[in-house]
Amino acid sequence: MKRLLPIFLVLMSFAIQAAARERVKAGDEVFLEKHLNLIRGKSIGIITNQSGELQDGRHIVDVLAHVPGVKLVALFAPEHGIRGKASAGEDISSGIDKQTGVPVYSLYGKTKKPTPQMLKGIDILIYDIQDVGTRFYTFISTLDYCLEAAAENHIKFIVLDKPDMLRADLVDGPMLVDSLRSFIGIQPIPSVYGMTPGELATMMNDDGMLKGGVKADLTVIRMENYRRNMWYDETGLKWIVPSPNLPDMNAVEVYPGNVLLEATNVSEGRGTEHPFEIIGAPYIDSEKLISLLDKQKLSGVTFQPADFTPRALPAAGEPKYLGELCHGVKVVVTGRNSLKPVEMGVTLVWAIRKLYPQEFKFIPSYFDRLAGTSSMRSMLEDGKTPLEIFASWRKDNKRFEILRKKYLLYR
Template identity: 40%
Template sequence: MKNLFQFILLSVIASSILLTQTKPGIEVLAESNFKILQGKRVGLITNPTGITSDYISTVDIFAKAKGVNLVALFGPEHGVRGDVTAGGKVDNFTDSTTGLPVYSLYGKTRKATPEMLRGIDVLVYDIQDIGSRSYTFINTMALAMEAAAENNVEFIVLDRPNPLNGNRVEGNILDLKFKSFVGQYPIPYVYGMTCGELAELLNNEGWLDGGKKCKLNVIKMENWKRWMHWDNTTLPWVLTSPHVPNSQTALFYSAIGMLGELETVNIGVGYTMPFQLVGQEWINGAQLADVLNAKKLPGVVFRPLSFKPYYGKQQGKQLSGVQIHIIDNAKINLTNIQLHVIETLIKLYPEKNPFSIADSDRNAMFDKVAGTDDVRKKLTDGVTASTIITSWKNSIDEFMKVRKKYLLYE
């Protein structure tokens, strides 16, 4: 009986530890009574993902906080209010709730100008990212850090979880010849860091333009561990962009997002499962599923299905293809999936090579997101996905040595 009681007690303790809610940087800052912001004029870079665990916007918290003088807002891709589609330009405007000026960092200007920063002592960054190099928020952060360094403005990152977890590092290192706003720095496609950790790396490794270094302060989370996936944090998820409505979509984005840049097959965007599908009129779903499943890729199963997108290039067309089912988060390599899918499509349908039938500008966009043209060229030449993936190992090993210096969490 005593042993049973001890077992139950330990189980309860273990469960409570597992369910302890992660405390994001904004809540840690609030508990300090915003000490580091007192008496300073504050500019806030945020969007709808900048919330507390009880759904209160960082904008509203700062606007009402005693001693915090919020003077301007800055909006990334999709805008401060999250009402702009992917790639859509964001304009400057006046926020109707606070009456503050809102400056766009995803329009004519992607880097805050001296005029925008005039009268600001500190820039605060509070945006939930999804852990993929091609997602533009980290590049907005980096350019804001450069602007802060150039204009003698402090920079604070309110840290948030990496929804892919903090240990997952996948893909190739970006070749700087393909530097763009969907990839600016020599990091892997999935880089295994929080935005605060990445900010420390960029700042201290001299990777900002001209080796600039800003006065950086990262407000760390509490109760977050590297092994955690989003569900383990028990935090609410707010869609980070229109096609990333839940935390699971963040995983699928890294698994198939590159392929979607070609616009030659549908990846579920325009249907109810963005980034979870691979389909086209000329695909035999059962055949594609059989060949992909025969590869025995860890942690994933492909199921044949038919679907009809509601909007986009394939609107109203009956498509056949596969649904990607993640069955083991710990074993799956997300980034590798799209290489195996493309390799298989070329093998099964050589006359429909996704690269050959794509417009040239879409191939160029694929290369930017991939951070190289090597993937496209080698897959087209018949090099296997496994061979390409193996070739990344040495450069990833070197990145891991650099990354290790800036990890803030166990």
């Protein structure tokens, strides 16, 4: 037995080293290890938030602020702020970063695109933000505007690539139509577009998708050991909450579909410990809703009865039905690789409206902007079936996948 122990320890050591080699290295790690030469002797600005935290606990801002020969000029804050503390939709204020003393410019308020004055003295902009992989998650709109500003002001742009929270081989939901472009839908892409931030930036930049067809001097620092069929919790990277109402992977997996309920008078679960996982309203009968949903035979998901009372939690602002008892369902993902989250969300909206045509209400303009098209709401109002609604976006998605393929950086 004693002779076997050293062998066991050696094998364990090899296993640990192999696991370390296989863990995904995000673009910020690769950049610090191999590509600091790109910014030596330069003045930089950084667009980031709490997801700029490295695997060793340091933040990319704090590290780059102390690299010899590099001058950190400014930070740029997206929705939720540099440290990710603000609620969804809450305006972000400009100010000074306490850790570095560097100016922080808000890109989520009256100003969403860096101005020439904000960019004064900057040679290179660095983008380091974790994304979920959905069109209505506003970080990709910030990416779009910052790329555009970099192109217009002749500033180099570096994306430190990160994995999506969703797997990056999933494409689901309707394409955005031009007339509904907004900050929750900046480009004509599907609801779930299956591209990392670096891939999406490359497509927007190289395919002439930026306003006026401008093109930035773009460099993407690729990840290592990443495969596009990975969910975030399969990468080996530590969990950093992407935004206050997506506290875990359970919420992330159902968010692309259940976010549609934000634009209705059904609670999407804000003000509870399980936002987007539980949904409901005072007028819903859980058992009736589950019975109708089960008949749709959705893949990878089941539904359980749920009663909840939304509260004024820090991340929720003032949620719908504050202090009122709501009845609905908890969405339980049983097979995430087969789940089509947008199809699931559309089915939920369809089922609630079918059961409660008098009580259920859309917020029409908001729903259309989230959906990216007015046709989804029109089809729901016209009594079309979920399958008919899903079919309405399939051809567009096939065309998008052909375009997208040219810009994919990972297998």
